[in-house]
Each structure stands twice: as structure tokens, then as C-alpha cells.
Amino acid sequence: MIKVTGLTKLYGERAAIDGLNFNVKKGELVGFLGPNGAGKTTTMRILTGFMAPSKGSVEIGGHDIFADPLAAKSKIGYLPETPPVYPDMKVSEYLKFVARLRGVHKDELTEKIDKAVERLDLKDVKSRLIQNLSKGFRQRVGLAQAIVSEPEVLILDEPTVGLDPTQVAHFRDLLKELKGKHTIILSTHILPEVQASCERLLIINQGRIVAEDSLASLSQKASKGKMRVMIRVKRAKEQYIESITNLSGVAAASFAGEELHLDCDGADQTLEALSSSVVESGMGLLEMKISTEQLEDIFLELTAKK
Amino acid sequence: MKQINVTLVIFFKELKAYFRSPLFYSLSFFYTALLSFQFLRSLTAFALASSNPMMAGQSKNIHQMVFMPHINMVYLIMLFLTPLITMRMFAEEKKERTMDLLLTAPISSTQIVMGKFLAAWLALSFLLLLAMLYPLSTGLIAEFDYAPVWGSYLGMFLLIGLNCSLGMLASSLTSSALFASFLGFLFMLSMLLIGALVGSFNHPFWSALAEQLAVVMHIQDFFNGTIELTGIVFMLSSILLFSFFAQRVVESSRWR
Numbered sequence: 105m106i107k108v109t110g111l112t113k114l115y116g117e118r119a120a121i122d123g124l125n126f127n128v129k130k131g132e133l134v135g136f137l138g139p140n141g142a143g144k145t146t147t148m149r150i151l152t153g154f155m156a157p158s159k160g161s162v163e164i165g166g167h168d169i170f171a172d173p174l175a176a177k178s179k180i181g182y183l184p185e186t187p188p189v190y191p192d193m194k195v196s197e198y199l200k201f202v203a204r205l206r207g208v209h210k211d212e213l214t215e216k217i218d219k220a221v222e223r224l225d226l227k228d229v230k231s232r233l234i235q236n237l238s239k240g241f242r243q244r245v246g247l248a249q250a251i252v253s254e255p256e257v258l259i260l261d262e263p264t265v266g267l268d269p270t271q272v273a274h275f276r277d278l279l280k281e282l283k284g285k286h287t288i289i290l291s292t293h294i295l296p297e298v299q300a301s302c303e304r305l306l307i308i309n310q311g312r313i314v315a316e317d318s319l320a321s322l323s324q325k326a327s328k329g330k331m332r333v334m335i336r337v338k339r340a341k342e343q344y345i346e347s348i349t350n351l352s353g354v355a356a357a358s359f360a361g362e363e364l365h366l367d368c369d370g371a372d373q374t375l376e377a378l379s380s381s382v383v384e385s386g387m388g389l390l391e392m393k394i395s396t397e398q399l400e401d402i403f404l405e406l407t408a409k410k
Numbered sequence: 411m412k413q414i415n416v417t418l419v420i421f422f423k424e425l426k427a428y429f430r431s432p433l434f435y436s437l438s439f440f441y442t443a444l445l446s447f448q449f450l451r452s453l454t455a456f457a458l459a460s461s462n463p464m465m466a467g468q469s470k471n472i473h474q475m476v477f478m479p480h481i482n483m484v485y486l487i488m489l490f491l492t493p494l495i496t497m498r499m500f501a502e503e504k505k506e507r508t509m510d511l512l513l514t515a516p517i518s519s520t521q522i523v524m525g526k527f528l529a530a531w532l533a534l535s536f537l538l539l540l541a542m543l544y545p546l547s548t549g550l551i552a553e554f555d556y557a558p559v560w561g562s563y564l565g566m567f568l569l570i571g572l573n574c575s576l577g578m579l580a581s582s583l584t585s586s587a588l589f590a591s592f593l594g595f596l597f598m599l600s601m602l603l604i605g606a607l608v609g610s611f612n613h614p615f616w617s618a619l620a621e622q623l624a625v626v627m628h629i630q631d632f633f634n635g636t637i638e639l640t641g642i643v644f645m646l647s648s649i650l651l652f653s654f655f656a657q658r659v660v661e662s663s664r665w666r
Contacts (some may be wrong), residue, residue, distance in 0.1 A: 151512040156664045178516035188511035192427060204419040205515045251509070 105130040105289040106151070111160035113146050120146040122311040124160070130256075131284045136291040139407050143311040144291040145185055148261045149287070152182045164257055178207060181255035181286075183263055187246025191235030193354030195226055195245055198234060199252050204362060206253035220252040223278055225271075239266040247275070251282070258288045264297060276300050295400055309407040324400055331370030331394060333378070336363050347385075351377050370394075372407030416517045420525025428495070428533040437494060441487050442540055448483050449544045452476045466621060473558045473635070477545055480542070481562040481633055484541045488534070488547065488570060495534055497591035501525050504585035523657040524592065525579070530574045538566055556633030565632020568645035573598045575652035580642025582659040601625050601648075 106128040113120045123374045128134050136146050140182060149155040153169045153176065167176035184343040190198055199217045203335030208216055223225055224244045229237060234245060243266045264272050279301045284287060292298060298305060298319070305322060307315040315322060340362050348366065349357050355390055357366035366384075368374050382389050428434050456475045503509040512522050545559045573594075579593035581587075605626030611617040621627055627646075628641040 149510075154513050156511055174516045174518065177514060180514065182510070182514045184507065184510040184514075186510075188506070188508045191506065191510055192430065201419065201423050202511065202515075204519060205416060205511075207416070207516060212498075240558040353515065 105132075105165055106289070107163040108151070109161050109163075111147070111150060111162065112158050113143075113150060113155070114158040119311050121150075121308075124308075124311075124313055124315060126306055126313065128287055128289060130287055131201045133279065133283045133288045133290065133301060135298035135305045136308065137293065137295075137305055137403065138290055138297055141357045142308045142407070144293075144308060145261055147308070148182075148184070148259055148289070148291055150235075151320035152259055153178055154182075154184075155179050156360065171319060179256045181206075181253060181258045183246050183250040183258075183260045185261045186267075187242050188249070189234045189245055194231055195234060195237075195248075196221070196230045198245065199248055202249045205372050206255070206297065211400055216252055216254060220248040223251065223281075224248040234307070240268055240271060243267055246348035247278075251286075254286075256287060258282065258286045260288065261291045262293070263290065264294065272297075280387055295403060299327070307403065307406050315402070329366055333366055333368055333375070334363055334380075334391075334393055335366070335382060336388065336391035337382065338362070338390055339386075340364070341385060341387050344381075344385045344387065348378070348381060351381060354378065357405050415501060416495070417521045417525045417528075419551045420512075420517070420522055421529045424499075424526050424529030425532060428529065433494065434533070437491050437539070438537060438538050441491060441537060444487060445483060445541055445544060449476070449480050452479050453548065472548075472552065476548070477559055477562065478633065479619070480544055481566065482543075484538070484566060485569070485629070488566070488573070489536075489602075490518070491537070492570065492573040492598065493577050493580070493594035495590040495616060496530055496574055496594055497587045498589075499530060499581040499582045500656075501579050501585050501587040501590040505587070506562075510665070513660075519660040520657050523653055523660060527569055527574060527578055527653055527656075530578065531571050532571045534574060535567060538563065541566075558633075561635040562633045562639060565629050565641070568642065568649075569625065569629055569634075571649045572645055572652070575649045575656065576601065579652050579659065581657040582656045 106126075107179055108124055108126050111124040124147060124239070136144055136147070146155070149165075150157045151169070153162075153173050156170065161404070162176075164176040165179045166168065167179070169176040190201075193201065199220060200213060203213055203216055203363055205270075221230055224247055226241070226244060226248060229241055229245075234242065237245065243263070247263060250260065258304065264275055267275060274296075277291070283301070290298070290302060304318055305315065340359050341360060345357055345359065348354060348364075351374065353369040353371055355367040355369075357364060359365075368378065379389065379392055382392075389405075453476050456472060459475070481486060501510070503512065527600070544562060545556075548554075549556070568648040577590075577594035579660040580597055583593065586592050602625055602628075604620060605618045606623035608617055608624055608627070624643070625645075628638075628644050629642050631638055
């Protein structure tokens, strides 16, 4: 659906992005991850045709964004860094304008606007002027604007900035709902966001893609076959440490209060053996999860200034 | 068909914004207040002159005595007012970052420029329409030849269009509305000042060229009631030229 080849953008001598190549398949949800100034926004801007690249090409649904911009752009919904809202318009009026601009037919107008309003929970502010809305609401209006024409491709630049935790959760649900129907690229520097929703990650640093894979295999690669597992139990029994450590694939284990932290190779049979041995020990298995700090580690490692 | 459609979407959005802005109404207020004051004075002066037996026999031309000062007043106020109307056209879009929306929508920069230009021209023409009420209401109480009046208004209409395109160009060059209005005013003034060059050339070719390029010369013809094709062509092609420049500037933002 999205095909990026050799994308380069130079600002004078400095390359904001340098020879990016990636593909996004139809219906995929891809997280675009990178530290500030890595070139995320520049890439998004080029993908949407807002900016021209110095070199390289972008194809959206088979249309080159520069050779055939109108056809390519009609497939895109875009939420830029700053929501592109007109302060002197009412929310419903603004959404109508955007929908008409994106070529939504008159007969479907009300239906699509109502749907977007409902999805972003904007009913209460529908007839208010945008200039009187809070930052979070503006962000939601910006999101509504991106999805109102139900485009095939959604490009979202840091969509959860300014949203409160409830809204962030809402947004994740919305992403799940949109996933599959739309091809989505989500740029962010907030790690849990990608962890919660993205199938595939593109990690970008200093204008180059430094990693491109699914979250699970990235974790495996980064830990070089090691996976940190946290097991929470009802009754910690120190004497079982040894038998757990003796399981094949488990490296080191230690208790921290009621939590058992251990490193293992991450293979399915290891995890299975691990869980059954904990159950058999009678400690009372409450929770077992792969440590969330891992993505952070990968991120830090990949984006470390070299 | 679809091409025209999106242009209209921009056009109506812009038009709505003009007629909703307090600035537009306060400008209209000062504009009509000034016009009323001046029109009433010259009309009274004209009425006194024509009823004065001492001055009988002298030529009393309502167009020269009443309508010309009136249209010159419109011309003068418009010069100050147009940059204030056009300053927001692109500068504000850039400042509010709504330009991102326009440039990533399936719409060409030509359509954006066209929609915006036509809306600004129409909004200002509405003010011109208000000014027309003065001669038209005079028509209720006196009989006179309307031809020079129509000529003057056609000239003003074209001049507004030209100034709109200049103001739009200025607005496309910056993201500060204040600077855009200043720059726009400067552009409009420079176009008018070409007329001042007419006498300053000794060579017949250059003075003829300056005469053809001078907006003032063309506009004076219209105000005198002579509608010449060269004048209309000059105004329309200037509008096209500056709108084209604006379109290039908007498009070039992708390459920076």
C-alpha cells in the first residue's frame, strides 16, 4: 500500500532523512519510532505530499505522490504534529469542510461526520468554536479530521499528544477498530503506545532506519536470545529458586518480594515448563509477563548516538 | 467537474470567514461612514451650485462634481483596506499550520489560490456594491447619465481584483499577517507609482511603456467613462500574472 524507496531529504548540507526504504502492506499498523529530531515528522510530511523529497519516491496505493498527487492524496488521512484546525470554525463545520475537501460525496456527508464525531467522542463540543476548545479536544478534532473521509491510509504524527489517560485508552481502542480496514502509520516517541497496538516497528535514528521488525522478534534480537520474565506469586518460597534455575533455557532467577525475576531464552517450551513448575511448587501463580522494560532497552540501544 | 467542486469548497469557506470576521465589519463601518460624509458634502455643494442663479450658464456636471470625488474616495480607502482584508489569506494558514491540511488534501495549489482569490475579490466587491448605493440613490431624485458611473465602477472592480492578487502574493510570502499587510500595501502602491514614471522618460519607447503599465492611466480612463479593451485586458492579465506568482510561491513551499 505504501512503498518508500531511497527517500532522502537534505536541508542544506544536513540530511534530515537519508535513504529510507520501507513497505507497508494493506491493513497493517506500523509504528514509526524514534527520538526527537530523528526525522519522523519529515518522513510523514513527505509521505503525505506536504513536502518534496530531495531524492527517492513514495507510492501510495500504486500512485506516485509527486507524479499523480491528487489520486495519491485522496487515499490519505493525515494528522500533522499540530492539529490543522481553524479556530474560527465550529467543530461540525470544520469536519464538513475537510470531508468536502477530501471529496466526500454530499449524500454521505452527514453520515461520515456523525461517525467521526462519535468515534472521537466529540458530540458535546460539536457546535462549539474550535478556538474555545482545550488542547486535548483540539487533538481529537484533528484525529476526527484525519478519519472523516475514511481514507485507505492513515498517517498519524504523534496522535496522543495532549490526550488524558482515558482518551489515550480510547484512542488505542479506536486504533484496534481501524486496524485491518485502514493502513496505518503511527509516529511516536511514546513506547507503550507502540507496544499496545503496533504489529510492526520501524525505528529511525538520525535519518536512517535502524530496525524494522515485529516487536517480539525485535525483543529477541536485542536480548540475544534472552528474555526477561516477571512472575508474580502469592507465596514466595525461596527453596524453589534452584529447581527453576535448573530448568533448561533458564539462566538466572531471583526473588524481589513476591516477584520472581528471571532471564530465559524465551522459547515457548521454556515458558511452558516455567509456568507449570511454578504452579506445581504451590506458590500460587498470579501473573507472568515478559518485562516491559525490554522495548525501552532496545530503543535506547538502537538510538544511542554512535 | 470535481475540479471545480473543490475550488468552490475553498471559495465558500473563505467567503464565510470574511463575513464572519469582526475586522470586516469594522472596516465596512469606517468605509461607509467616510463615504457618506464625503458624498453628502459634495452633493450639497452641487445642489447649491446648480440652484444658484449667479452660476447659471456655467457647466455643472454631476459626474465631475459628485461622482468623481466619490469614486476617488472609494479608490483611496480601498487602497488602505485591501491589504487588511488580504493579509490573512495565506499568512494565517501558515501560522495556524492549517496549510498542512490544504497541501495534503487532494487539491492542487492552483485550486487553493483560485478559491481564495475569488472569495477575497467577491468580499471586497461587496464593499464596492455598498458604495454603488450612493449614485443609485441619487438616481431617485435626479436624472443623469449613468454610463460614466458604470465605467468607474467597472474600473474599481478590476482594480480591486488586481490589488487582491497583489495582497494575496504578499500574504503567500510570509507567515506574519502584519507583515503581509504592509508588504501588500507596498506592492499596491508600487503598481500605482509606475504612473509617476510616465513623464520622467525622454525616450518615447520607455514613456509609452510606462504609460501602458501604469495602473493609474488605465483607471483614469475608466473613471472618465471610457471603457477601453486595452484597460480591461491589462487589468485581467495583471490579475492572472500575480495570482500565478502566488500559486508558484505556495507550490514552492514543498521544495523548501
